[in-house]
Amino acid sequence: MDRAPGLSVRAKLTLSYAGFLMLAGALLLAAVWVFLLRYVPERALIVSAGTPTHGVFPVRSNLLRVFAPRAAEVLAFLLAFGLLGGWILAGRMLAPLTRITDATRLATNGTLSHRIRLPGRKDEFRELADAFDAMLARLEAHVDEQKRFAANASHELRTPLAISKALLDVARTDPDRDTGDVIDRLHTVNARAIDLTEALLLLSRAEQRSFTREPVDLSLMAEEAAETLLPLAEKHGVRVETGGDIAPATGSQALLLQLTTNLVHNAIVHNLPEQGTVWVTTSVRPETVVLTVENTGEKLTPQQVSTFTEPFRRGTERVHTDHAGVGLGLAIVRTITHAHDGTLTLTPRATGGLRATVELPRKQ
Template identity: 80%
Template sequence: MDRAPGLSVRLKLTLSYAGFLMLAGALLLAAVWVSLLNFMPEMGSSPDGPLSRSDFLRGFASAAGVVLVFLLVFGLLGGWILAGRMLAPLTHITDATRMATNGSLSHRIRLPGRKDEFRELADAFDTMLARLEAHVAEQRRFAANASHELRTPLAISKTLLDVARTDPTHDTGELIDRLHAVNTRAIDLTEALLLLSRADQRSFTREHVDLSLLAEEATETLLPLGEKLGVTIETSGDITPTTGSRALLLQLTTNLVQNAIVHNLPEQGTVWVNTSVRPNSVVLTVENTGENVSPQLVSTLTEPFQRGTERIHTEHAGVGLGLAIVKTITHAHDGTLTLTPRSAGGIRIAVELPAISPHADR
């Protein structure tokens, strides 16, 4: 924003200090003046006549003028120095802001000294820079991974079309089937990216939602997939009212249950879906059997295009955004996402969201 030039804060503070000092001095001298007028008696006489109060007061007025001039000079110099010392931390904060504006997010102020308003501001700014740097790094990784994932189906499609053009005798039906599969994967990936962006921007209308009903709906939808892969799905829990986007929370629940089914044992696997109520929150928990997963690997599973254990069938490979979408939707609903490896194998994933009263007006 373009602004007209004005006085610096240091100069304003200097003038304020000097003005206040001058005012205090003037008030003090005025009080002495009034006291002298009211209580000083007539003083001795001189060859020219009596030495009156007016003669003394004129001399006092001259001295008072000298004092006020001294206070003005002292206030300006002292105020300039004090204002400079007080505003020195702002210089560091301003420099860091300019560096961040130019793209340098690694710089930190790290203002020394005891806690005060300036140091709280500097610490808050450092925290903001750290989060912003992490967010930008995450976005760059996401953009690179998304580009790679999108390039793969496009490259496969180009190869298939090149083969068809150079080999007219190639089976057209097989080519169409492979192109259809590749195109479907590209569409799924694009839709997942759009969903991720929509959830991240929080561009949705909030309404009352019962997570237990969403868990039942997601389970019923994915029950045929579980039966096909030999995975048993067990649901339990309480009514869990919260607020948010029903469509996004259903997508979150579906992603969790589908991941739990696909990342499971080759045979006789189990998925547990549970909803529970806490004093100020509701919790959706999805657990599954499967291979042992290290805590280090679990901590990376919510990153885009990160995959953990191998899936049961490659036709359910997904696009690598399932848990990334879950994480984004959870944060967009002011919730917390917790992933914990199970000692017997598999993962326990808990989504905790703010609760509302089940009897609240709808």
């Protein structure tokens, strides 16, 4: 925004200090003058010692001639002292703000690693500096995450395109090759690229919160997701159990169904080789509703679990399964949860497997 030039804050504070000091001095001098007028007589009888002569002199008029120049000198001194002292005090008071402004300029130019780290005890400026440092830390982490996401997304999109190109080159250089096999492989690769693109679009939509909020029952979402993924569960030999309370929330039905489906899909695919189980339950708390998806599986460490919501973070077994997905399942779950002002908690189960808990605000 273009603004007309004006006085600096330091100059305004200096003038304010000097003006207040002048006002205080003027009030003090006025009080002294009122005191003198009250207790000094208007005229006084002067008698010379040892002589019979005497006279009456106007005391107040003489006092005014003496008092006025001295008062003017005092006010002039207060003005000079107020300007000089106010300039120094304002500079010291605004020094932290200067550091914050410099850090803001660096951040504007793209330098997010700089921190103010304002020393001293807690006050308004230090609270502002600490809040700004925390904001810079979050921004830096977000930008780094977006850079990693862009690099990973580019790599993931490049892979199916490179495979498609290689298959087409082989088909072109080897006319006798079975075209049916090439078409099948191209279909599989292109389907994966489409899935990845749709997942990226869904992730972007959830991050922008460009959806209409409406009443949603998470228990119905859980039942629909379990029913949809039943063939996949039977293929993997996994039993899916659903239950719980009616869980009224507010949000996008499509996004919350996608969230539930991703959790159940993840629980089915990353389960025991046989005779695995997935538990999908909903519950109600005073202010929130909770969706919990648990599964059996290999034992996990908290360090492993902490990386599961990062985009494209997949273990070796995830890459080579038929239903490995595109590496965005839990990242989408986290984004949809945050877009609905909720929380996602992932914890390893003591007996193996994962417990995913989504807590959303309850519809009142």
